[in-house]
Structure formats: structure tokens, C-alpha cells
Amino acid sequence: MSPTRVRLPFLDRAEAGALLAEALRETNPEDPVVLALPRGGVAVAAPVADLLGAPLDVLVTRKIGFPGQPELGVGAIAEGGEPVFDTRMLGRLHMGPEDLETVVRRERRELARRVRVYRGERPLPDLAGRTVIVVDDGLATGGTARAALRAVRALQGGRGRVTLAVPVAAADTAEDMRDEADEVVVLATPGGFRAVGQWYELFDQLTDADVLALLAAPPPGG
Template sequence: MAPVPGGYDRNVKTMRVRLPYADRAEAGALLAEILWDMAPRDPVVLALPRGGVAVAAPVAERLRAPLDVLVTRKIGHPARPELGVGAIAEGGRPVFDSEMLDRLGLEPEDVAEVAGRERRELARRVRVYRGDRSLPELRGRDVIVVDDGLATGGTARAALRAVRTIQAGRGRVTLAVPVAAPETVEAMRGEADEIVVPVTPENFRAVGQWYRRFDQLSDDDVLGLLAGAGRDG
């Protein structure tokens, strides 16, 4: 596939990239070089599991930064779970897609039961990935939130807001993804101090279309990647 053009502006960094990526590790290596040039201060890398962990591992290695997960869950429509109406991240409150709720004639209270179930599942997954450990200290540090791509941005938005809450205004937040839908990047402005996305193709349909290999990762895969990275910070 031919290179996809990008550009630079004040808080969204893109560039020219030849797509598709071979795999998440290649995409992460590219992100790592961009982030290295930005010289983050005492960085912490937080990956959105599962796919984001494979992208984040080379980033953490290049930056010599601790790597951990920031667990998120999609909140689905009560009758159509595949239709996301919001998301929740550990340390944060549910973040709803107000336009989607309006379109469906729903209020946040209508999905409270679903949100409760997802909060319980989120807690279970935190125990799987981290056990009794807490997140690394985030206040006063540059936090880099990584995923393998950005389609609608629901879970990333919930993650970024959770990080802001935990930081309590002390530290910078960067969202770093290898590929994203351009309209989603535009909608995410203001959620992070900087957005690093090497390419924003116009014909974006799904994250997986921009990778030659896009295997689904298991919990064991995630734990293996975390075990090989510096988690303590």
C-alpha cells in the first residue's frame, strides 16, 4: 500500500507511513521513535488491553519507562451489547456517548445496570492483570496512554479522563496510537495534552485493516508482555 500522507499541528502529531503495519510490534516501534524525540519527563506507559499492550511494550522499552495496563470496558446498549454507548476505565467514572444516547432515546440511568456489570468485570480483569498491585504513581509524571488504534475513541476517552482524575492536574497526558480515524482524532482534541498518531487514513473502517497480522491476544499474552517489561515505577 502506498504511503498515507499526514501532517503536523500544535497538539496532534502525524507523519508519512507505509501501510499496513506488519504487526503491533512494528507499529509500537514506530511510535517509540516518535515519543523518544519528544523527550517525555519521567514517563509511565499505560496500555489498553489487550491489543494495546503489544504496541506499548516496545514504547516502554525505548523510553526505559514502566509499563502497565489501564483496564477499560465498553458499556453496551442493554438490548444490543455490541453497540457501544459509553465506556469506563479503572480510576474513572463512566463516560457516555451523549449523541448516541440521544439517537437511541436513552438516558445514562437506562444503562446503569449494564455499567454496573462492566464495572465488576473491569475489577476482575484488574485482578487478573495486576493482582493486588496498584497503578504506578502518575502525579507529576508524563503519562503515555497507548492502544493499537482509534476507531470511535470511546474507551480511549474514558482512559484519558481516568488518568486526568488520578493525576489531579499534576502531569502531562499523551495519547499514542499507530492509526486512527481522522474524525475521531478531531473529536479527541482536548482529551490529552498531545495526540501522537502516525497516520489517519480517510477510508478508515476498522483498526485491523491497517495490520497484516492482527491476532487476538489472550490474557496470558498480556501477562507475558507485562512480565517482560519494567512494570514498577
């Protein structure tokens, strides 16, 4: 879906999610399930799930950072999937995936811990044969989204569709994601993209408690 005309910046994630939900409803997804990338993606995904009448859950991801400089992302991993590396970045750093084994093991442990926090012992819903809508609050480099989409593909076992839905994205990243998803729904791809937060008036960091409250909220009329 081509970007639609929206007013930027969005007020907050809830407003962005409501607008995204309207765009997704036009795609008429079949048997949808909404998977949000925590933490910020959950606040966007909640109104999407409400409008579509779809179950909402999280798909936990972790960035794989450069050793000694963890804020520099060189890959990502999502539950149910394998690490996905930025091969161009690794090439510039003269590194290979084997140089990141210690970091990957650490991020796997943290990923498992966060899964327990958000879902306890409850597994992900069965995704086979369903339209899985992966939602985040925006796309900058797309590393975590790519890992999430590949994990969903693996969990589906080749049965079902995958949609990536975000309110705002860097144009090149949104285009790259079309190789990973059956459909990419993005409301805006503005120029001068530096960070997701610049396109929101309110962009507070969510806590685990915020995520759990959104996941526990009953559907409208429920």
C-alpha cells in the same frame, strides 16, 4: 503531533509500536510512564516502554454496550474513572445514562475482575507529576480512549501531563482527542477508516496470557 508518513498496513502491533516509540522519543517526555489499553494496546506499548526506558502497566477499560445489543458501544469506563457516555448516540436511541445503570454495574464488576487478572493486588503506579502515555493499537470511535484519558486526569489530581499515542486513527476521532489529552501522537490517519484491524497485516486477538507475558518481560539488558 501531525501524522507522519508510514507504510500501511503495519505488519503487526510490534512493528507499529516500534515506529510509535521513535515518534514519541522525539517529544522527549519527562518522567514518563506507559499505560496500555488491554489487550491489543499492550503489544504496541511494550516497545514504546522499552525505547523510552519507562515502566509499563495496563489501564483497564470496558465498553458499555446498548442493552440487548452489547456490540453497539454507547460509552466506556476505565479504572479510576467514571463512565463516559456517547451523548449523541444516546440521543439517537432516546436513552439517558440512568437507563444503563444495570449495564454499568456489570461492566464495573468485569473491570475489577480484569484488574485482578492483570495486576493482582498491585495498584497502578503513582501518576501525579508524571507524563502518562496512554497507548492503544488504534482509534476508531475513541470511546475507550476518552474514558481512559479522563481516568488518568482524575488519578493525576491535576499534576502531570497526558499523552495519547496510537499508530493509526480515524482522522475525526484523533482530532476530537486533542480536547482530552495534552498531546496526541498518531502515525497515520488514513481515509476510508472502518476498523483498526484493516490497517494491520496480522491482527490476532491477544489473550490474557499474552498480556501477562508482555507485562512480565524484562527490559532490554535487564
